Amino acid sequence: MAKRSNDTHAPVEHEHEHEHHAEPGFWQKYVFSTDHKVIGLQYGITALCFLLLGFILVALMRWQLAYPGQPIPLLGDLLGNVLGDRAISNGTLTAEGYNMFGAMHGTIMVFLAIVPLAFAAFGNYVVPLQIGAPDMAFPRINMASYQFFVLGGVVMLTSFVVPGGSAQAGWTSYSPLATTIPTSGQTFWLIGMVLLITSSLLGAVNFIATIIQLRAPGMTWMRLPFFVWAQFVTAFLLLLAFPPLEAAGVLQLMDQVAGTSFFLPTGLATSGAEEISGGGSPLLWQHLFWFLAHPEVYVLILPAMGIVAEIIANNTRKPLWGYKSLVYSVLMIGFLSFIVWAHHMYLTGMGTKISTFFQTTTIIISIPSVIILTCMFVSLWGGRIRFNTPMLFVLAFLPMFGIGGLTGLPLGFSYSDIHLHDTYYVIAHFHYIVAPGTIFALFAGIYYWFPKVTGRMMNEFWGKLHFWLSLIFMNIVFQPMFAQGMAGMHRRMYDGAATYAGAASPGDGAVVGLPDVFIDMNIGISQAAWALGIAQIPFIINFFYSIRKGAPVTSDNPWDATTLEWQTPTPPPHGNFVKPMKIHRGPYEYSLPGGEEDFLPQNQTAKTV
Amino acid sequence: MEIPHTVKPRPDTGLYNSKIGIWLFLASEVMLFGALFSTYILLRVGAPEGTWPKPGTMLNIPIGTINTCVLIMSSVTVVLAWASLKLNQFKRFKLFQAGTILLALTFLVIKSFEYNDKFTHYEVIKKDGTVINGHLVSQDSKHVVLEGAILPVKGEHKLGDHPNQQPAHQHDHEHDHEGGGDKAGQNAQGGESTHGETGQQAHGSESGHAESGGGHHQEFEIARSEIKDMDNYGPWFNTYLAIYFTLTGLHALHVFGGAVVIGYLWGPGSKMWHTEPERFTNRIEISGLFWHFVDLVWIFLFPVLYLL
Numbered sequence: 001m002a003k004r005s006n007d008t009h010a011p012v013e014h015e016h017e018h019e020h021h022a023e024p025g026f027w028q029k030y031v032f033s034t035d036h037k038v039i040g041l042q043y044g045i046t047a048l049c050f051l052l053l054g055f056i057l058v059a060l061m062r063w064q065l066a067y068p069g070q071p072i073p074l075l076g077d078l079l080g081n082v083l084g085d086r087a088i089s090n091g092t093l094t095a096e097g098y099n100m101f102g103a104m105h106g107t108i109m110v111f112l113a114i115v116p117l118a119f120a121a122f123g124n125y126v127v128p129l130q131i132g133a134p135d136m137a138f139p140r141i142n143m144a145s146y147q148f149f150v151l152g153g154v155v156m157l158t159s160f161v162v163p164g165g166s167a168q169a170g171w172t173s174y175s176p177l178a179t180t181i182p183t184s185g186q187t188f189w190l191i192g193m194v195l196l197i198t199s200s201l202l203g204a205v206n207f208i209a210t211i212i213q214l215r216a217p218g219m220t221w222m223r224l225p226f227f228v229w230a231q232f233v234t235a236f237l238l239l240l241a242f243p244p245l246e247a248a249g250v251l252q253l254m255d256q257v258a259g260t261s262f263f264l265p266t267g268l269a270t271s272g273a274e275e276i277s278g279g280g281s282p283l284l285w286q287h288l289f290w291f292l293a294h295p296e297v298y299v300l301i302l303p304a305m306g307i308v309a310e311i312i313a314n315n316t317r318k319p320l321w322g323y324k325s326l327v328y329s330v331l332m333i334g335f336l337s338f339i340v341w342a343h344h345m346y347l348t349g350m351g352t353k354i355s356t357f358f359q360t361t362t363i364i365i366s367i368p369s370v371i372i373l374t375c376m377f378v379s380l381w382g383g384r385i386r387f388n389t390p391m392l393f394v395l396a397f398l399p400m401f402g403i404g405g406l407t408g409l410p411l412g413f414s415y416s417d418i419h420l421h422d423t424y425y426v427i428a429h430f431h432y433i434v435a436p437g438t439i440f441a442l443f444a445g446i447y448y449w450f451p452k453v454t455g456r457m458m459n460e461f462w463g464k465l466h467f468w469l470s471l472i473f474m475n476i477v478f479q480p481m482f483a484q485g486m487a488g489m490h491r492r493m494y495d496g497a498a499t500y501a502g503a504a505s506p507g508d509g510a511v512v513g514l515p516d517v518f519i520d521m522n523i524g525i526s527q528a529a530w531a532l533g534i535a536q537i538p539f540i541i542n543f544f545y546s547i548r549k550g551a552p553v554t555s556d557n558p559w560d561a562t563t564l565e566w567q568t569p570t571p572p573p574h575g576n577f578v579k580p581m582k583i584h585r586g587p588y589e590y591s592l593p594g595g596e597e598d599f600l601p602q603n604q605t606a607k608t609v
Numbered sequence: 610m611e612i613p614h615t616v617k618p619r620p621d622t623g624l625y626n627s628k629i630g631i632w633l634f635l636a637s638e639v640m641l642f643g644a645l646f647s648t649y650i651l652l653r654v655g656a657p658e659g660t661w662p663k664p665g666t667m668l669n670i671p672i673g674t675i676n677t678c679v680l681i682m683s684s685v686t687v688v689l690a691w692a693s694l695k696l697n698q699f700k701r702f703k704l705f706q707a708g709t710i711l712l713a714l715t716f717l718v719i720k721s722f723e724y725n726d727k728f729t730h731y732e733v734i735k736k737d738g739t740v741i742n743g744h745l746v747s748q749d750s751k752h753v754v755l756e757g758a759i760l761p762v763k764g765e766h767k768l769g770d771h772p773n774q775q776p777a778h779q780h781d782h783e784h785d786h787e788g789g790g791d792k793a794g795q796n797a798q799g800g801e802s803t804h805g806e807t808g809q810q811a812h813g814s815e816s817g818h819a820e821s822g823g824g825h826h827q828e829f830e831i832a833r834s835e836i837k838d839m840d841n842y843g844p845w846f847n848t849y850l851a852i853y854f855t856l857t858g859l860h861a862l863h864v865f866g867g868a869v870v871i872g873y874l875w876g877p878g879s880k881m882w883h884t885e886p887e888r889f890t891n892r893i894e895i896s897g898l899f900w901h902f903v904d905l906v907w908i909f910l911f912p913v914l915y916l917l
């Protein structure tokens with residue numbers, strides 16, 4: 001796509017805009033490019049592929065959950081040949097295979113799909129444009145960041161075929177479990193993580209430096225589009241939260257390859273013949289992991305909120321309501337997200353005093369989240385809303401994120417979390433935030449910025465079809481999981497909860513029984529999940545079709561937007577702007593009375609009445 | 610369009626781009642080492658009493674002090690090198706920075722001797738229960754010769770499991786119950802395993818047998834057939850050595866990386882001085898900032914690992 005977007009699109013206005021340097025060759029231009037837009041697209045395409053892969057993994061797991069022990073139709077034997085008997089035997093997913101897929105689903109989705117797409121892809125493409133910069137502050141470091149990312153991805157993928165199979169201890173890789181599973185896949189996982197962390201550190205440094213240093217003249221902090229603010233805070237989260245996980249990764253790697261016992265307690269019986277020295281702390285891993293991983297969940301959501309803010313302002317034709325509250329809230333979230341991590345650990349016996357502290361901070365952090373959501377809802381009030389595809393996705397984001405956030409509250413109190421921890425309720429909670437939340441926002445962003453990248457619009461009909469099907473199936477997938485979780489279904493059951501079968505109704509005396517209704521929900525959920533996959537086909541077709549055959553845009557600013565990325569040629573050339581930008585106003589000056597048009601771009605001098 | 614502020618500072622921030630870049634990078638490094646120091650604290654606080662080696666028993670303090678001085682000196686030379694560039698004295702820069710590189714290498718060489726010392730230090734448990742702890746003098750297929758001392762032992766033992774820990778353990782056991790917290794469980798186990806044979810004891814090292822300092826050393830020739838278990842002081846030996854090797858290893862990697870960058874800017878990279886002196890000076894400043902950070906980490910590492 002990067003390729004076509006640069007040379008075969010319909011000419012808009014500035015087609016003859018040439019780079020001052022000699023025309024670089026293919027490799028220079030698309031593979032080893034230092035242009036932030038190309039890197040953004042590389043990240044985007046790669047991350048979308050990983051998103052699909054992560055989905056395929058879980059689609060296979062859902063088969064096992066719906067029809068435990070039955071061979072996977074069509075793909076079973078083929079996969080068995082590739083991954084070996086250990087993962088898939090006789091076409092059926094084994095327990096180990098299920099654990100591999102589960103661990104890698106989480107890892108791929110979080111670290112290789114959503115974060116690279118939300119932060120690296122959208123951030124790289126849009127942030128420099130929105131602040132009026134010619135590129136990122138460190139273009140070559142930017143390229144290195146992508147290369148580390150690819151390398152990390154390759155290592156992760158390779159781990160599927162190493163002896164013993166990939167990592168099997170969940171995306172959280174709790175030790176000692178992770179260390180005692182006899183597979184070199186865990187070592188690959190750790191090395192892959194160190195590479196991915198390096199990649200995102202390079203990216204984070206670059207983003208922050210760019211936003212601080214390269215804002216065009218007049219682009220003061222309070223004139224930054226909210227999207228830039230969101231990415232700014234996200235970059236800080238990545239910068240400061242990832243190193244402790246890197247440290248933890250190094251320590252677990254030492255446990256894995258150098259025979260240390262950082263996370264292995266004295267007296268642990270390992271399967272290997274090697275004796276361990278013991279004296280380590282399993283809880284230490286959890287602390288180090290969640291110290292990253294809670295900020296990480298905000299890394300998943302903040303860029304999405306940024307995209308949503310842009311699209312809301314643009315399609316309600318109104319300034320965002322409470323821009324300053326949004327900015328301060330996002331800063332608050334950034335700060336607070338560093339001191340809530342142990343709400344993932346209420347059940348570890350870390351002590352009630354510590355629990356109390358983390359309950360308090362957890363509830364405090366929901367305040368800025370609610371402020372953000374409220375501002376966005378109120379922004380809709382009295383707007384002349386344009387219901388185009390990006391806006392539909394955004395409108396769905398709001399309540400879906402709301403459900404995800406509100407269901408987090410019972411998890412934030414240790415007394416209710418005792419019941420809900422490690423059940424499907426938790427799965428439903430965070431998937432509501434990440435799937436119909438973040439992923440919808442990412443789709444919205446793709447539909448919204450597509451014309452800037454390619455010079456063509458995506459098809460509205462197929463876009464809307466994609467939206468409605470996704471919305472419906474998302475909810476059919478995740479809503480029942482709340483019920484399953486509240487009934488007590490454990491989130492890592494390989495046999496589709498068959499273990500629980502046998503209790504006719506709640507309270508019929510069975511000790512571990514679950515009423516069949518909750519178990520049978522697995523079938524409906526799985527079918528909806530596959531349908532959700534099919535519902536992405538309109539998107540994929542629309543995407544590729546529109547790159548070549550979409551309706552060409554008639555101006556550089558097809559959505560009549562105010563922010564600077566629409567003040568460039570389409571697609572923006574290397575160096576972005578034709579003339580240096582000077583900024584005169586805030587980011588969302590829509591529906592100003594007395595103007596000729598209902599919007600004023602940030603770089604326009606025209607006086608308002 | 611050119612990327613602005615690559616060389617000249619941006620007026621409102623007062624910084625050029627890569628200076629912000631290096632400060633941000635160092636912030637992340639602080640978090641990295643911060644996490645490792647926290648790990649150290651947690652492991653140490655959680656270690657059963659008496660198992661954590663006393664200062665001076667594992668590492669040689671004079672050597673550590675020398676190495677600390679070496680790094681502090683390199684911090685001075687790196688500043689003088691940068692200052693020389695600011696004063697337009699390229700020759701002096703070359704001189705001082707050569708000093709920095711040499712000091713960095715000195716540090717690494719001394720460090721590798723320290724490492725080697727650990728890797729050749731063995732603890733041998735004989736089948737009759739005797740524990741011999743000392744430096745490897747020689748070994749072949751039949752014999753191992755250690756120079757060291759016999760540790761007082763009674764009963765069944767494992768590597769690093771020293772008898773005088775037993776009372777301390779019980780004490781710790783109780784202590785943990787009031788403390789609650791994460792290590793309660795595992796220490797309780799540790800405490801119990803001292804009595805049974807199945808549990809593997811946390812490797813600890815008691816004073817007086819590790820370094821050259823104390824006691825009467827003699828050579829032991831041990832037949833391989835008599836040896837039940839034998840291990841050297843690598844990271845696998847006990848928790849202290851694990852964190853010691855991890856922290857100093859990561860730090861040494863930083864020293865090495867810094868030396869490579871500074872070496873490049875001293876050698877082939879210094880051509881830039883003649884074309885873009887300001888940019889070059891900036892580069893020296895950046896590498897200098899990184900170098901100071903590496904020194905600073907060591908200033909924390911030295912007391913934590915050698916003295917406390």
Ligand code: HEM
Nearest residue numbers: 297300301343344366369405408409411412421422430433
């Ligand atoms: C706004 C208020 C929120 C609260 C009070 C909250 C609270 C919690 C709590 C307490 C847990 C642990 C549950 C358990 O394991 O028993 C949890 C899990 C989780 N939350 Fe949230 N959350 C909130 C928002 C978010 C957001 C914005 C995200 C972003 C994507 C998110 C993503 C996750 C994830 C991924 C997990 C599961 C991690 C795992 O165990 O694998 N949450 N949440």
Ligand SMILES: [Cu+2]
Nearest residue numbers: 294297341344
């Ligand atoms: Cu959390």
